[in-house]
Amino acid sequence: MSERPPSWKRRAYNVAALRALARRRLPRAIFDFGDGGAEDERTLRRNEAAFEEIRLLPRPLEGAAERDLSLELFGQRLSLPVIIGPTGLSGLFWPDGERAAARAAAAAGTAFCLSHGSVCTLEELAATGVSPRWMQVFVYRDRGLTREFVERAQAAGYDGLVVTVDNQIIGHRERDTRNGFTIPPRFRAADLAAMAIKLPWLLRLGPRLPSLTFANYRRPGQAGDIKALAARMTGMLDPSLSWRDIDWLRGLWTGPLIVKGILHPAEAKGAVERGADGLVVSNHGGRQLDGAAASIEALPAVVAAVEGRVPVLIDGGLRRGGDVVRALALGARACLIGRPQLWGLAVAGEAGVAHVLDIYRREIDRAMGLCGVRDLAGLGPDLILGAEMAPPA
């Protein structure tokens, strides 16, 4: 007889239910730090809402009794088209959050992308042996620091380098302002009352908070506390980022170079011409430019501009396996998830992220079966209402 799943798993029957559980378990300022977006959160909401406007045209007579969700990406086989995207400070949601999420990704047969702002070093993450693993970096005023990250990632055997281009000026996340969210988190008297019901989080993370830091930036002889490092990092982001930097990174990094934060088709084309091996259509989960188009709205023009030369990935607002199916039908090769894995971490650490990936896997499989599609190559625009009459590519 199979064992009854733990109660959190039964309650987290989909990603939205998992979010609700995470909300109950996290102090408000921490939940909002992960959940929130920039300014009025229009782009944040739109990322999800835009999927509702994309309707599928199933072809059940194609008969898909069994479905294969696997794909090849940058020469490696993944068992499903959902990848863990880079999220800074995952360690606020669960002790060693990054390593926990990476292990869950590897066990599920998919890739994990480490944020520059992890609480463990990129070498510590690599030491877990998880693969494929990608490293995310920014371009700093001091290009020497960016170079150092790239060289460390190369030495530590990362399989891909993700350069994020939409974060050179930090978006104003107003929930953080309202909540008085600080790094490291400090809690006011009013928060402490609310904290009583978040006791498990406090017991797990409390002892670690004083030493929690952006581990990749720690240097011997320099202030290594998170506050000092956060200020230094933010001041170092270079808004004069340009195409020259993509050329430069292309010259430095020998493996797959993935540019994250593309919405405009001309930027997509330019990045590919400069040697990018992949793109992530992304608005940073609505945390940067409020009013930016939803990722799924921007996807088709980017796919058209790239003309199949490199894989186009997407993130932002994918909360259902059916959203992944829609994105792939519109030309994405795979999808990244940000917040859902943080909610998984908050609820049950590695097991929580494994559960999130399992939810996506089951939902993608079901949606493909209902659409009459046997494998990911079978997902195309003919399955999308409004695009079905388009001539074949």
Ligand SMILES: Cc1cc2nc3c(=O)[nH]c(=O)nc-3n(C[C@H](O)[C@H](O)[C@H](O)COP(=O)(O)O)c2cc1C
């Ligand atoms: C708490 C948090 C931290 C993030 N940190 C980073 C980061 O360090 N680097 C980066 O490129 N993107 C970062 N992102 C953006 C994600 O990689 C991703 O683009 C976004 O979360 C996708 O949208 P979704 O959360 O709707 O899935 C972060 C997102 C969140 C929610």
